[in-house]
Amino acid sequence: MARVILIMNPSAGGGKLNDNLNVIRERLEEIYATVDIHLTSKPGDGADYINKNAHKTDVVIGAGGDGTIYELINALSALDKRPKFAIIPGGTANDFSRAVGMSQNPLIALDQILEGKEEQVDVGHSAHQYFLNFWGIGLITQVSENIESNKKDILGKLSYYMSAAQTVKEAKPFHLKLDSKEQDFDGKAVMVIVGNGPFTGGLQAFFPKNNLQDGLFDVLILKGTSLPAFWSILRSSMAKEEWFNEEEVIHFQTSELTLDCDPVQVIDCDGEKYYRTPTKLKVLPEHLTMIVGEYLH
Numbered sequence: 001m002a003r004v005i006l007i008m009n010p011s012a013g014g015g016k017l018n019d020n021l022n023v024i025r026e027r028l029e030e031i032y033a034t035v036d037i038h039l040t041s042k043p044g045d046g047a048d049y050i051n052k053n054a055h056k057t058d059v060v061i062g063a064g065g066d067g068t069i070y071e072l073i074n075a076l077s078a079l080d081k082r083p084k085f086a087i088i089p090g091g092t093a094n095d096f097s098r099a100v101g102m103s104q105n106p107l108i109a110l111d112q113i114l115e116g117k118e119e120q121v122d123v124g125h126s127a128h129q130y131f132l133n134f135w136g137i138g139l140i141t142q143v144s145e146n147i148e149s150n151k152k153d154i155l156g157k158l159s160y161y162m163s164a165a166q167t168v169k170e171a172k173p174f175h176l177k178l179d180s181k182e183q184d185f186d187g188k189a190v191m192v193i194v195g196n197g198p199f200t201g202g203l204q205a206f207f208p209k210n211n212l213q214d215g216l217f218d219v220l221i222l223k224g225t226s227l228p229a230f231w232s233i234l235r236s237s238m239a240k241e242e243w244f245n246e247e248e249v250i251h252f253q254t255s256e257l258t259l260d261c262d263p264v265q266v267i268d269c270d271g272e273k274y275y276r277t278p279t280k281l282k283v284l285p286e287h288l289t290m291i292v293g294e295y296l297h
């Protein structure tokens, strides 16, 4: 019988998972031969626990918000032998759990995990870190700070773009040198977004065709901040249409690219801003086996 480790951040979402912990434990014990529960005490603790214990388990369940899940995905993705991974959402946005179709109700998410539907998903890799949803520089690093990312409806999207429009005034162009097999770019840009999964800075379906199993990134280069460029992005992502290239917008798909910027840019990687350019990005196809909900984006 399989073994499971549950790693939970007891402070995530103001502690909202804590009341469910006993039920979660009991239900896991009905299914799994061994159940090991670890409550994190500080940032980095979940990753340490994975590094020490992943070889002893078949499944790791991460319970918490996106910060916790980011940490666990990064620790797991760096291992040669990776246990399966599942998510119980416990934060506010929970973009990772949404990307793999989990319910936002933790106990229903637990049911989904116990059903055990598995999929292999692509993971993005950069020089320093792994990501499931997106990697970005420029405008996105400022815009994503202004979004209430659990708003997935039309009004939420509009507020996102209004926030973007406000931020645009402060956009600082940088020199971008991007190389890939499909497309090269050498010139001024205000934003680059590389999408692996469906959520970009809290927005669902930013790249309408993108999914976690196609072995490809969607790359968007925004050269300037004219209104037509924004309209192009707005129309494509809200109407879930094909991208139409406008003078200031370049969109293509690739599995590998390098980027260098002047001045150096802060990187937003799945919402975490730890590193700076230059970097090399690569899709790791089917790198993680995840227990998913009824749909996978």
Ligand SMILES: Nc1ncnc2c1ncn2[C@@H]1O[C@H](COP(=O)(O)OP(=O)(O)OP(=O)(O)O)[C@@H](O)[C@H]1O
Pocket: 009, 010, 011, 012, 013, 014, 040, 041, 042, 043, 044, 045, 064, 065, 066, 067, 068, 069, 071, 090, 091, 092, 093, 094
């Ligand atoms: N016991 C703890 N006390 C404080 N921080 C912790 C603890 N355990 C983990 N952390 C760290 O807290 C950070 C934020 O956690 P997480 O994203 O899970 O919760 P959250 O911030 O409440 O969620 P959200 O951002 O969706 O509102 C993560 O980087 C994680 O590593």
